[in-house]
Structure formats: C-alpha cells, structure tokens
Amino acid sequence: MASRAVYAVARRELRSALRGRLIASFGALFALLAVGIALAGLGGSGLVLVQDFTRTAASLLNLSLYAFPLLGLILGAAAFSGAGGDLELLVAQPIRRSTVLAGRLLGLLAAISAVAVVGFGAAGVLVAVRVGTAGLGGYAFVAGASLLAGAIGLGLGALLGMVLRGGSAAVGWALAVWLFFAVLFDLALIGALQVVGDARPGLGVAAALALNPIDALRTLALVRLDAELLLGPGGATLFGVYGRGAGFLVLSAATLLWLVGPGALAGALFSRRDL
Amino acid sequence: MIRYARFGKRYGRVDAVRDLDLDVREGEILALIGPNGSGKTTCLKAALGLVRPTTGTVTVAGLDPFRRPDARSRLGYLPQRLGFPEAASALEVVRFHATLRRAPAGAAEELLERFGLSAAAGRRTDTFSGGMRQRLGLAVALLDDPAALVLDEPSAALDPSASLAVRDVLRDLGGEGRTIVFASHDLAEVGALADRVAVFVDGELRALGAPRELAAGLELPSRLRLGVSGVAAAAAEAARRAGAASVTVTSGVLSCEIPPGGEAGVVEALGALGAPFEELSVVEPGVEDVYRAVLRPAPRLVA
Numbered sequence: 330m331a332s333r334a335v336y337a338v339a340r341r342e343l344r345s346a347l348r349g350r351l352i353a354s355f356g357a358l359f360a361l362l363a364v365g366i367a368l369a370g371l372g373g374s375g376l377v378l379v380q381d382f383t384r385t386a387a388s389l390l391n392l393s394l395y396a397f398p399l400l401g402l403i404l405g406a407a408a409f410s411g412a413g414g415d416l417e418l419l420v421a422q423p424i425r426r427s428t429v430l431a432g433r434l435l436g437l438l439a440a441i442s443a444v445a446v447v448g449f450g451a452a453g454v455l456v457a458v459r460v461g462t463a464g465l466g467g468y469a470f471v472a473g474a475s476l477l478a479g480a481i482g483l484g485l486g487a488l489l490g491m492v493l494r495g496g497s498a499a500v501g502w503a504l505a506v507w508l509f510f511a512v513l514f515d516l517a518l519i520g521a522l523q524v525v526g527d528a529r530p531g532l533g534v535a536a537a538l539a540l541n542p543i544d545a546l547r548t549l550a551l552v553r554l555d556a557e558l559l560l561g562p563g564g565a566t567l568f569g570v571y572g573r574g575a576g577f578l579v580l581s582a583a584t585l586l587w588l589v590g591p592g593a594l595a596g597a598l599f600s601r602r603d604l
Numbered sequence: 605m606i607r608y609a610r611f612g613k614r615y616g617r618v619d620a621v622r623d624l625d626l627d628v629r630e631g632e633i634l635a636l637i638g639p640n641g642s643g644k645t646t647c648l649k650a651a652l653g654l655v656r657p658t659t660g661t662v663t664v665a666g667l668d669p670f671r672r673p674d675a676r677s678r679l680g681y682l683p684q685r686l687g688f689p690e691a692a693s694a695l696e697v698v699r700f701h702a703t704l705r706r707a708p709a710g711a712a713e714e715l716l717e718r719f720g721l722s723a724a725a726g727r728r729t730d731t732f733s734g735g736m737r738q739r740l741g742l743a744v745a746l747l748d749d750p751a752a753l754v755l756d757e758p759s760a761a762l763d764p765s766a767s768l769a770v771r772d773v774l775r776d777l778g779g780e781g782r783t784i785v786f787a788s789h790d791l792a793e794v795g796a797l798a799d800r801v802a803v804f805v806d807g808e809l810r811a812l813g814a815p816r817e818l819a820a821g822l823e824l825p826s827r828l829r830l831g832v833s834g835v836a837a838a839a840a841e842a843a844r845r846a847g848a849a850s851v852t853v854t855s856g857v858l859s860c861e862i863p864p865g866g867e868a869g870v871v872e873a874l875g876a877l878g879a880p881f882e883e884l885s886v887v888e889p890g891v892e893d894v895y896r897a898v899l900r901p902a903p904r905l906v907a
Contacts, residue, residue: 337703344696345689415687418744421652422704423677603615603655 338432405486
C-alpha cells in the first residue's frame, strides 16, 4: 500500500506542478534559452551556426546550474510550508508522513526532470540533427548535473518549508539561499583570497568547493567536458594538485551529501512537525 | 470514539490547550465553541495526528492518531482552510483521496452525486464557489465511510444559503448515527445541530454538556414576552413580585427574565390580573446564553 500511496501522491504532485504557471513558464523560458545558446555559434561569414554538443553544454552549464537549484528551492519551500493548504488534508489521511514526503519530493523531482528533458532535449535534438552526436556524453552529464542541482535545491527548499511555516516566508528564504550559493558564496571566496593574498590558493579554497553544491557540480561538469581552463582557483587547485580521480571523488561525495543531507533532515523534521 | 486524557499542547510559550479531559461519544454531534485562539482547532488537529500532544494523550478508538495511520482511517476531516491542488478537477481531487483511503470503486462519483457536484465533476476546483468547495471537502471527508467526521468551521465564510445547505448536510449525517465533532463560531448552527457543546476559553474547557443542561447548571433565566396593552404597569409589577428580573414594557409588550423553574409562577401571577393577554412566548436559554455566561468570569462547569 505504501508504494501505491507514494505513487499516487507523486503523480498528483507532478500533474499539479505541470499545470501550474511556475513550471510552465520556467520550462518554456529554459527551452528557449537552451535553443538560443545552441544557435549561438557564429560562422566565419557571420552566419549563425549551431554549436556542437561540447560547446553547447559548456555554454548552458552556468545557466542551468543557476536555474535548476532555484526551481527546486522554490518548489520545495512552497510544497512543505503549508502554502496552498492541501498539506494538512493530505497528512490527515491514513498514510504515513514519510509517504507524503516521498511522494511530494518524487513528484516535484519528476516535474523538474520534465523541464530538463524539454530544455536539454530541444537543444539536443537541434545539435544532433545539424552537427552530429560528438560530445553527447558531456552534454548528458551537464543535463544530469543540472537535474542533481535541482534535486539538491528541492531538498533544501523542503527543509526551509519545514522550518518556516508561512509560505511566503519560506519562498523568500529559498530565494535568499539561492542568492547565497549562486552569487554571494563566490564573492566571499574571492574576498577571502584577496585578504589572504596568496597567489596559489591552498587546500582550504579547494575544500570550500564542497561547501557549495553549485560550485561542486560546475567543477565536476567542466572537468567532464575537458574544460579545466575554465575552472576557478579552487577547482584548479583541487584537480591540479590532487589529481582528477581524487577531485572527482571529493566533489562527488560532497554532492551526494548535499543531495541526501537536507532531504533526510527535512524527513526527520516532517515526521514530528505540527501542522 | 475520540478521547482526550490530560491533553495539553504548547506552542513556544503559549499554552494552546491545557489539561483537557474529554470523550467524544459514539454517534453524538459535539460542537466546540470559543473565541479565536481558545484551542478548538488544536483539539481537532490532535485527533487527526496533525499536532502532537505536549502532555497527556489523544486516542481514536484506542489508537494514537499521530503514530497510527489506521486511527486516521476512522476519521474524515474538513480543514478550516480547505486547499486543493492547483488546477485539479473535483473528480480528480476525490479520486485521489479515494486511492489514499482505499475507498471502493465508484465511491468518488457517488459522493459527488450525493453533494450535488456531478455536473461540476470535471470543473477545476479553483473556479468553485465557497459553498461548492465546502461540499467537495465534505465529499472527500466521507470517503471510505469514516465512523466520525472532524470539521473545522464547516460553514465559515459561506453566504447564508451555502451555510444553511452545509447545516442540512450535517444534520443528515448526524441522523445517520455518525459521530461528528466540529468547531464553529456560528452559534445558531451549533444550537441547531449539537447534542453537546464544549466551550473553550484560553485553552481550557470551561463547560461541557447539552445546551439545556448547561443552561440549567448555570441557572440561566428564560425570557418571557407578552402583549399587555392597557395593564402594562400592573403586569410589570406582578411579574416583578413573582420573581422576574429585567422587566421592561415597550410598545405594550412586556419583556422579562425568569429564573429557572419560575416560569409557571410568573405566568400564573400575570394570569391572575385577568387581562386579555396576547402573544405569550417563553424562550428557554440557548447556546448563545450559555456562551455569554461561560465567557463571563464563572465557575468551571462540566455537566
């Protein structure tokens, strides 16, 4: 029964999200930008050319690693802060709270996946038809990393929703958390480097990558795309000094922790939270 | 059916409910009344496992509803703020909950029919009027035929027609022998429906019982009105002498309050005047009088 109920809740959540304005507008905008980025290559004669998969993936990376965590944060915060008012009715049904949590998160993750499939799919089809499939693996990696970023955002958003009961407060804090990881974290890191004044950043800066899931995923994707020249000082140190294998291991482990940690914490809070 | 034993709930530094002992009896309609913030909603939510007791216990058929989903299968719930998923149709909403409650096939359609929503089954719920949403909420609450209904202000924010329609539905459901516990600010609704009333003030149960029992226990007066044209002064004096209080005569109509058991004496004293009186009415104290009396500083009374 539990798996049937999880499926029912997830399907309902997915359907509701797909009908909502947020996913529709976000999906359309992301698909438009993805196709635009794929078309952004310029030929020698000034004609617009379609980029190959590797260039498209590298160009899309920043956009998608900012966009998907934002989407996840907002969806998670709204779903668990009580905004909309149907959470109470759902939890009052004869199902476990863990069923509600799992169903909601899976349904929302499916909605985020739909946005990724439409955006990356539209651009991918264009690139495959016009240029060929060389570099498709790296492109798929970026798509997967974006989805992971969305899932991490979802877990963090759910956690915020548990802690902050009001819907608008939770969504407001979700935006603040996104701003911190997307912008302020790197600014703080650059500021710290200026203060330290060290031309060769040490292990501390490299380790700081693990504290920011967006940076960790961006670094992993750039290395997967063989675009190490685009790495920041932390990524360059981590992979330059400790090697590709160790770098991948550290950042993958950090990403996994970011994926599981907030979701698990949210689950623990939800199991005892008053509604 | 639902039992609160020394139940208390604290939010931060605020005691929402203190030391509540209450049994909701099988088949009764129990109304929870009291000012905003007096603990009514917390009590209802505790029965559904939506809030955890800080002290004491709450059980449904002997089971803890916070830990045992099967306890919640015995209850249908209509929340105060009823929300449905964005853009979902009425049929989708009821079918979804039917799946969660393992209701028999066709239950969703039957309930929509019962609440007059069949024609609107395919319509998005965000286009529904307040009354339609409440009826849809009641349809969801009745899935899988629960033994008891827990309703939080079922007619709040409804227009008079919708409010009366909801009242009729609740009366029918009560007539089926279903246990109903509901919170309400509508004292006319409470008076029309409730077998027993629980009055909450500042998180405490201040009074519990049938309205008539409570009125008797509180020694609330009845109200008498009588047409006394031509003998107004004599009638007023006779009523006073027979024990009536707050005696007034306005436009030939005498109004007064009569203490419990004094009705016959006052009517007899007035009758002794031998005047042709008109339109005699004696109104017994109701839920509103009980509520007013309990909210005044008064001794705790549990009938």
